[in-house]
Amino acid sequence: MTELIVGTRKGLFVLEGEPGEAFEVATRAFPGETVDYAMRDGRSDRILATTTSPIYGPKVWYTDDPAGEWEQAEGVALPEGGDAALQRIWVIAPGAADGTLYAGGDPGVLFESRDGGTNWELNRGLWEEPSRDRWQPGGGGLCLHSIVTWPGDPDRLAVAISAAGVWLSEDGGATWRTGNEGLVPRYLPEDTPPDEVGLCVHRIHRSAARPERLFMQFHGGVYRSDDAGQSWNDIGAGLPSDFGFPLALDPADPDSAYVIPLTADVDRVTPDNRVRVFETRDAGASWTARGDGLPQEHAYLTILREAFDWTGEGEGLELYFGATSGDVFGSGDAGATWSTTASRLPPVLSVAATP
Amino acid sequence: MAVVRLRGPLKQLAGDQSEHAFEASTVGELLSVLERSHPAMDGWILDERGMIRRHINVFVNGEMGEQDTAVGPDDRVDILPAISGG
Numbered sequence: 513m514t515e516l517i518v519g520t521r522k523g524l525f526v527l528e529g530e531p532g533e534a535f536e537v538a539t540r541a542f543p544g545e546t547v548d549y550a551m552r553d554g555r556s557d558r559i560l561a562t563t564t565s566p567i568y569g570p571k572v573w574y575t576d577d578p579a580g581e582w583e584q585a586e587g588v589a590l591p592e593g594g595d596a597a598l599q600r601i602w603v604i605a606p607g608a609a610d611g612t613l614y615a616g617g618d619p620g621v622l623f624e625s626r627d628g629g630t631n632w633e634l635n636r637g638l639w640e641e642p643s644r645d646r647w648q649p650g651g652g653g654l655c656l657h658s659i660v661t662w663p664g665d666p667d668r669l670a671v672a673i674s675a676a677g678v679w680l681s682e683d684g685g686a687t688w689r690t691g692n693e694g695l696v697p698r699y700l701p702e703d704t705p706p707d708e709v710g711l712c713v714h715r716i717h718r719s720a721a722r723p724e725r726l727f728m729q730f731h732g733g734v735y736r737s738d739d740a741g742q743s744w745n746d747i748g749a750g751l752p753s754d755f756g757f758p759l760a761l762d763p764a765d766p767d768s769a770y771v772i773p774l775t776a777d778v779d780r781v782t783p784d785n786r787v788r789v790f791e792t793r794d795a796g797a798s799w800t801a802r803g804d805g806l807p808q809e810h811a812y813l814t815i816l817r818e819a820f821d822w823t824g825e826g827e828g829l830e831l832y833f834g835a836t837s838g839d840v841f842g843s844g845d846a847g848a849t850w851s852t853t854a855s856r857l858p859p860v861l862s863v864a865a866t867p
Numbered sequence: 868m869a870v871v872r873l874r875g876p877l878k879q880l881a882g883d884q885s886e887h888a889f890e891a892s893t894v895g896e897l898l899s900v901l902e903r904s905h906p907a908m909d910g911w912i913l914d915e916r917g918m919i920r921r922h923i924n925v926f927v928n929g930e931m932g933e934q935d936t937a938v939g940p941d942d943r944v945d946i947l948p949a950i951s952g953g
Contacts, residue, residue: 567922567948568876568911584907590915597914 514823515866516832517559517578518840519547522858524561526578531830531844535853539579549603549818551864553613553628560585560613560629562601570600572615574629587632588615588623590639603818603862604629605659608666616656620647620673622685635685638671648710650674650731657817658716660741662723670716670726670741677711678728678741693743698732699777714757715817716741720825722766727796729759729817734771736796747796752783758820762829762846767795770802770847772815772833781812789831791847805850806841813837818862834860869942871901877946880908894925895934897944912946922949 516527516535524547529535541547542563548570550561559578564570572585590598599618607614607624615623615632622635638656647654658672667684670691678691692711700710712731719725728735728744733754735744748754753773762768769792775783782788788803807813813835820833829846832853840860842853868888878885882905889904891897898919902908912923918934919925925932926945938944 567920569914569920589910592915593917594915597916597918 514830515552516821516840516842516853517550517552517561517862517864517866518834518854518857518860519550519561519818519862520834520838520858520860521546523547524550524578525854525857527840527854529853531842532849532851534851535840535842537854541578541582542573547861548600549862549864551604551862552866553606554866555606555610556628558628560604562604562615562617564600570598570617572601572604572629572632583630585625585629585632587625587634590621590634599653600655602655602657603659605661608661608663608668612666614659614661614669616659616671616673618653618655619649620644620654620656620676622656622659622671624685637681637686638679638688641679641688643676643709646709647673647676650712658713660716660718660726662718662740668740670718672713672716672728674714675710675712675731677709678713678716680741691737691741691743694746695730695735695744696733696746715759717759717761717769719761719766720763725766725795727759727761727769729756729771731755731777734759734769734796736769745796747792750799751790752788752801755780756815757817758815758833760820760822760831760833762822762825764825764829765793768793769796770820770831771799772820774814780814782815785810785812787811787813787835787841789833789843789847789850802843802847802850804848805843813839816861819860821863821865823865823867830865832863832865834863836860868940869897869938869944871897872943872945874947877908877911880911881905890940891938893934894927894932894936894938894944895919897938898925898946923947924949 518525524541526539527535573582575582601617613625623632660670662668669681679688680691714729724740726737734748756773760770786808787806790799832842834840836859838857840854
């Protein structure tokens, strides 16, 4: 059985089912609240969720039983008395060290927990990064949405911020340097200085099979890095659009990646009025459309950056994505065929899959 | 002392009691004392800057108040979520 934890505009949904079949709603939590992101930490089995109340602000919650009580995590706030307030937590990711978790949020901030998500601490290195006054919010705010860790190397981190580019650390987040070489922001003037940090990265993931390889969906381009995020090469040729938000990888195949293009930044729906996932198996040299089982007529879906996830690998790779239409689609055969996993949910903001 | 009246989740976070009395000279000071007295409520009404969250409405004796609105010992302060959101 596969479990999907789905964050929506109106609550958290735990879906359960078999790949290729419709899933059942096992639990709904936080009814009526915006659940920006939720995931299960496979090391502890604890589920963590982030909510943003328009009234009471952003919170992080945790539980061992999503149908039971949720505890509010401590320390998820910016320094008191400053001139900024936390707007939203976008993502939570397990760290390389036992019990460590990272959370990324708006305004371009990183939090770290060393006790499985009960207590959190602001990463001061990134908060006090001297270029911060030049960081610009993207359409969704100044969001830190991607956190990359390396197994066995807990001091090594990469984060991506829209629109402040990629930041790399080799000392556990004490200091940071940019990782933007090769990115071409077509929304900025051509004579933009090379140290420009206003780069609108939409999502990055690291290959499990080749740790120095990362893939990126950019605001105009799909990129690959073979040097752990220091430099990037455009691999978007062959896609119907270079705009999109999410991406997924096959842990068994370092040359694989999946993206879901949207028409353009001014028209954020699936291109040609149909839903297709595009797959590369040659590190971006070519792309193949995968739409078997997905809506192919009058389909104008928007799939957000945290709403695409996977579990398993190789031929048994399961892929799942949710749309703001409230539909969730899944594939149990590495993207070859797809089916509707759930429908008529509230607008989907995030999807996290666990076996 | 001024009396603060809470509803909904704020009431639950404050020990499931709706009325709380504190000494303060402004709405902002009153809410700060309220949050300090009930740590579970920390950050729910005031953000990190100490500002009243945008969609929290404060009424002093039935009239809309703000951060700097003066409060006296006989005042009644209601904390209500704004009619907003979606």
